[in-house]
Amino acid sequence: MSNRAVVGGCALVLCAALSGCGGDSSHDFSGPPTSGGSTGVAGSSGNANNGGDTSTGGNPATGGNANAGGNAGTGGSAGQSQSAGSAGVGGSPDQCAPIAPCGGSPVGTWRVTSFCEPAQTTSALGALCPGATALVSNVQITGSYTFSADGTYSVDANVSLSESLDLPASCYTQAQCAAFQTTLAGETGVTSAACQYDAATGCRCSATISQQTTGPAGTYVVNGTSLTITPSSNGMSEVEGFCVSGNTLSLQGTNTSGQNSTLIATRQ
Helix, strand or coil: CCHHHHCHHHHHHHHHCCCCCCCCCCCCCCCCCCCCCCCCECCCCCCECCCCCECCCCCCCECCCCCCCECCCCCCCCCCCCCCCCECHHHCECCCCCCCCCECCCCEEEEEEEEECCCEEECHHHHCCCCCEEEEEEEEEEEEEEECCCCEEEEEEEEEEEEEEEECCCCCCHHHHHHHHHHHHCCCCEEEEEEEEECCCEEEEEEEEEEEEEEEEEEEEEECCEEEEEECCCCCCEEEEEEEECCEEEEEEECCCCCEEEEEEEEC
């Protein structure tokens, strides 16, 4: 399944914490991520005006979901293996070994045994602040997902990740940067947060995020070797290649950079 289906608003944490954002800072961990959408864009806190004061809050976040970065999982089971790929950003792989979609019935409860997704940087924030970038990496998943025969699925899993945001000095002042760190640390699921300001480069913030999700999560549809996942939290469907082989479920998606991301789970 996709990053939209699992991480969702999590990659918006830094953006949603921005002063005057007005976006939804809730996090969607409603399914195992295997492909990334673009990082959602939160409202800008506004550029500093000539008088030194800051402008009022920007527009709310618009669409787009989290790109997920992640560490390579350990080896899969029942004939499916997970490759770490080559070294990438912040411990995330540059690429993940592909699976061979074969279809099957996903009905049952599946415990995640390995997960692989490359880190990815997005410049989607450039529409609000030219030169701003966001990075999500080191996604890790523990727990299980249950697919019911009625076409619904539920989740009992924890998703953790690292996130960073670079805001050029043209968009953020030193005072705003300091205030943002305090706001960011108070966001749901944020376990650590830090921001540093440099007059030449602007405000650079990083955070680690962890959140547990338990309960009904959405619906799914099987179509040959494809699995369409639709989280009830945002209604944004994602189509993933999948294979059920014995007691192993393998999922594969493609992020916005065309890189494979994979998840392997075993039947409980």
